[in-house]
Amino acid sequence: MPNLIRPHDVRGLTAGEIQRTRRELRASLALVRPDSPARVPILSLMSAIDTELAERRALDREQMIYLCSCGFGTDDQDWFEDHAGSAGPGRGCPAR
């Protein structure tokens, strides 16, 4: 019997593997009676996958690159807003 308490390691999965695992878990869940104890490990793994997906989305946001139509680009949101919100020399946008 596998140790169901151990935290599920889903970090090593690719995005495709995660989506497929999630689909398979949902399918398994549909086959299990609502009062069955078999739901517990399935729900636990689904929760681990949801957490991992949320963390990956947060990471994607951190790694976002802001691009201006003038060709200026930065990963610093404050810098970008500074650029897009003001014209003139320095950090301002030359296209404005």
Ligand SMILES: [Zn+2]
């Ligand atoms: Zn610009």
